[in-house]
Amino acid sequence: MNLTSPLLNKEAKTKFKRWPSWIGYAAVLWSALYGALHLYWLFGGAGYPFENEGMGLFAAMVTYLPAKAGSIVFVTLCLIAIGIGLVMQKRQLKPFSRWFAIAYLWGFSVALLLFIPDTTLIAAMAYAFLFKFDFNWQMLNQIFCIIGALFWMMAAVVYQRKTRHACEYCGRNKDEEPFFFVRWGRLLTVIAALAPLPYALIRFSWALDIPLGVDPQFLREFSSANPMARMTEWVFGSVCIVGGILTLGLIRKWGEVFPRWFPFIGGKRVPIMLAVIPASIVAIAVTAAGFVFTFGIIVEALHPVALGNILHSQGWGAMGPMIFWVPWGVALGLAAIAYYYRRRGRCSSCGRG
Template structure:
């Protein structure tokens, strides 16, 4: 019991320190740029809320279950906000890659501020620390396992096991069409000279295909156990964070981009004041198909990630499921 409490407090201290570092790095980046940047308010608010929620979990006695439950929920919500704010790292990486691929002569094109990148990296790390600390602190008390910090509980009802396959299928329209364009195809294109002239058009395909592979890893056996042909780790259990952390990151990216893109795409197509989509080089179905598939991909990916979490959360010390 005392060992569990001590471990929980140590993890909470690290998580609070991470939240404080995220808040400070965000404020520093804001001062350097002198103007708001995407996710700035979310990073500040989530880091402050996460630190306060963890402090409450540490201070409130274990007997006050409702208060601790509310604090745990607040900590998990703060962690989700930190992941959401840090997910813009993907677009920072794409901007740098596109800048180098295009070889633009403008030194200010697609500029990425290092302070902003540092704040987003700290946000992702703080999110992981916050989730771990909340789990240990909220389950503090009698009957907890000294290894995992949890209490035995019955298995939760399963999500649809095929959600990962659906997520993989929904992730494919964008990379398949983009790769077809890179290979010279004119599918969905009205102005080939415009679309084919875009430099680095293949770069967004890489994270999209990585997301397709991740969607399958959530439901395939090799997402739980390394294949035996893998050197050194073949046949051993895949660490859950290796699959769940990228899944949460992907969900944050899709939640940030997909709904807004779909709404903007529908408004653009239906707005008589804007030029037709054909004038920018695309058939109307192309952006709408991309954005709609992203929204549905996010829903299916969330189901697959929950199913993976539910079926891999066992603890060998207490047989917790």
């Protein structure tokens, strides 16, 4: 058994490295499964995951659609994606059809990332630092949609590379120029590191019982209703600060080589994905939550009385810092991409580097 395990691991790694050959089929399979789920819900099946449940500003965009309408929309979107995905695997498309396919898949992916998740995903990640775990079917559905979005994004990237005759694995061709985001990586990283500071400042002030941006009565009621309120504020603020510091590692030497004082791994190179994957997960969760909240604020702004009531009862401190979440998430995601392209080595498929 010990002799075959390394061979099995090597075979699994080899198959994963061949991801451009199977990612399109994986995306099609995902759409078939998710489309079938919505077809089930369309005919009255139980477990429809998109319910507002009084979340208000923190509810996902799709919750504003009635259940049957939402299922019809998703069944249609998934069927179109399946058709495009299968055609992309078989033959080259005409220029107009090719760009329509690419635009549709990117639009579908972005919609899955922005319109499906709500604020519970980023909240669950934050509360995990307090050893509080609240995992349910709604959250599993959000994660499943994020996986589908990533599948279709990767499939679209592979197809784009095919159409411009570049390497499907690395995207390089003979006329390779530095990836656009690499030139802006430093600025994007600084923005991503600074963006969570307003939220951290608010949380630290509340932990110190300073009603910054909120009515003192609101802070008292909030603290009395939650015995762990102050600890929660300290943890949330600290997570933002530590996250900002770690983000700077995307442009610092210690983000490429572990410091010498690290036990066992000091002086060794930081695996690229050890930085890219966590940064990407946080970027997706933060962007989705920020989009939901920003959209809610815009809607409430169209009803000044409702917005005025919220501001009067809570204050700008309860909502204002979250407006920075969209630029925070977008900048962090792009900074992670820039880090990856800057550090990637020679392609094992085409040999370019």
